[in-house]
Amino acid sequence: MKVCAVSFVESTQGDAAAFFHTVGNKCPNVLGIIVGEQLPKGAKAYPVAKAVHIKLSMPMLSPVVAALPALEQQLVAWSPDVILFENTPYGKEAAVRLAVRNKGKVLGDALDFRIDPAQEKVYIQRRIYAQNLYAEYEMNHFPLFISLQVDSDQEICSKDLPDWQVVCAAPQAQKWYHQNELIQCDDSSNPLEHARIVLAMGRGMSDPHARELLRDLAVRWKACIGVTRTAALSGYHSLTDMLGISGIRVKPDLCIVFGASGSMPFMAGVEKSATLVAINQDPEALIMERCDYAIVDTCENILQELAQHEWRDR
């Protein structure tokens, strides 16, 4: 089976190296395509058989739509059966649009994939029902477009490869896209993404005094504050610091969650914390069995105690 791997190199997210190594280690003779202004550092060591760089300046309102004609050209030339995209917003969009145009099938947010060339089948794992269940799809409809989540901590092996072939793709806004323009763009990353300590507040933090204590503690501990969707929509903290499937996914050494039930869309945002602590009045709250340590008490009691402890002036 012919496999192609595509990455949109974006300013603030994604990990092209981890993506190409994940795909390259599973499949031989992968065609690698990078879409973006420049090749990322170390791109020459990606384990792909052939490499194409579609040079496109970003950001623009729709870099995906602009890149599609050049991408389609490459797919026609190579005619792959399986086309994998890095699971970024651009990668997901490109996978869907190309699947519709090529009458293929598409699956997003894949956690893993396995190709069985003898059976001509591809097995894909992903989560469904707001992250609560795992699902494995057995796919035999091609071309198959997949956007794949990768673990950026994986080991990367080097390999010298020929230079990348550069294909310049001038923005080709299609007629139906032409009148839209970007007025303002902020691509600064949120400090939560790299925080060592995260203090998260949920709906149970309804007491303004408790929220004040948490903010003070965050300053003393040099921690970042995150928030659940319901707490953000209740006005406890900014939506931009929302944790979870539709917000930021953090990887701190320590995350303490105050007053959150532990719904799976939220847990997806904190599940990579090295140590996860939950503070909740309700011993039956789902988060109590999805954390490392749990304290059954009011958030305010615990925050007051944390505030009084001797580490406050470290």
Next chain:
Amino acid sequence: MRILVCFTIAPVLEELTPNEWKAVAQNDLDLSFVKRTYGFFDEAALEQGLRLKDSLSRMNQKVILQAITIDAQPNENALSSLFAVGYDEVFRCAIDPGSWREPESNAQLLAEFVNRQKGYDVILMGQQAVGLDSGQTHWMLSELLQIPAVTHVSAIEPLNNEALVVTHGAAYTSAVAQVSVPIILGVENCQHSYLRIPTLREKLAAKSKEITVLPVTEQATDTVRPKVWYQGSDRLGRVLQGNTPAEKVEQLNQLVLKEVLPL
């Protein structure tokens, strides 16, 4: 301006216990015992539709606001409430109960509906529905209708009858864009994410309005039903015991904080 909001009525999953999830996974994904309400991003889209109508009305623009859902169940209460809050027409595509829906078939149904209605200026939908969690329908609809789509939208303001200013996340950046109609907008978390509550007077005034049920005859499509399972957390959930908050925090200090927060 003609506005269409595509929405779902979805099961409320937050209260399901691990044991219930195990049963759901073994029982052909039967969630019929779970309470249902508007999908959370769809609810935000429904409210944004109303806010857009309000803003355009203040600009003396004529607005037709319609909503459509694809569902086997009537969900009469949820659908009728939409009339009371300001929707002019509500459609339900009555699919077969138990049919396995994929984003492709939903996008196809919606595209056919939009074409039959001779198009809309703005099509709003939630960024992602609860279920397969695909978040793909807006891009598929964009391809099928050849209308641009902007996703992860958090705010919409009309500029005039032909253009909107939308705030949206693009690859985790925040951007403001001026977009022309027709346009598809995938709505995510907004400042106003909950649907407004109708007054008794509004409810009574909407009582005579009827939901339009559209029969659906679909051709067999190549759907793939996955093998499904529940996998619990690897974490131990050790409860720190103590008679006072101080005792509990001291345990936390010994086990975790001492390492992470060196004095």
